[in-house]
Amino acid sequence: MGEYGTGPGEQAIRTTVALDGDGTDIARARHLAAEFLIGARDEHGLRVSRRGVDLTQLVVSELVTNARKHAPGPVLMALRIDGDTVEVTVWDSDPVLPEARAADPGRVGRHGLEIVRAVAQHFEARAEPVGKRVTARIALTEDPSSGAVPRGRTR
Template identity: 55%
Template sequence: MSSQSEDGDCTERGAHPTHVDFALAGDDGCIAQARDQATGFLTRLRDKHGLDVSPYTVGMTQLIVSELVTNALKYAPGPVLMELRVTGPRVEIVVRDSNPIMPSAHPTDPDRVGRHGLEIVRAVAQDLDIQRQPVGKRVTARIALSGVPAAGTADRDAR
């Protein structure tokens, strides 16, 4: 299954009931489209495949997608790939880019404007995994598919 947006910058590369991936190319409109694609993916899982997808999961997935795609488009040259997939009781948001520099959270600074994306993702994801790839890196965030995760159960260490 393949489709392309009106502006041609975001292309759905493949789809399966529990997995979808997209190529995103440098346009800020792709951030909104990536969020919309995430919402559509989770809605299809719920409505067509009967999976229990909570409103919390939809909102937090949109937030994670927005932060990860924004960072990738801002700091990496070339295309960005996004995958959404269900693995057991969780949804995985995977963003790949061509920048080999590993992201790091900045120390807390109430005067800092911006650059909070990784902090936000760590705060809401159950798990965050960052791995260097032969070209660039892969950032994977995981969140519960249904319900609201209990406080203190998240593994937030980036690898």
């Protein structure tokens, strides 16, 4: 489930999946993200906290939901571990870049981008020749002394 070797002496762990819009995309993407992180921990000895897995699944859920809601056609999701973070990238065919709305505690729903920006260390949305690419970077652990997710468990 990974691809290796991005730089001298560095190992990149990454995966990409096409989501076709069959109604199970969001749950499937969340599950794949958890499997990816647990696999990185188990196979490569990386520190991955329960919080890191949970936040990654939250970000994946929000980004894939937005892509499915606003763009026709397939969605691509890529996950890449870079040092002590996981980079979540979602591509869709809609060229309109997402914009965070002003905070409004009375608004029901439509808080996904606010949530992603609040939990991510980095957020970026870029126009592509076709559609857009939205990327968020999430910490794998809260700090070096945080507890890792026990083997075989994601929650």
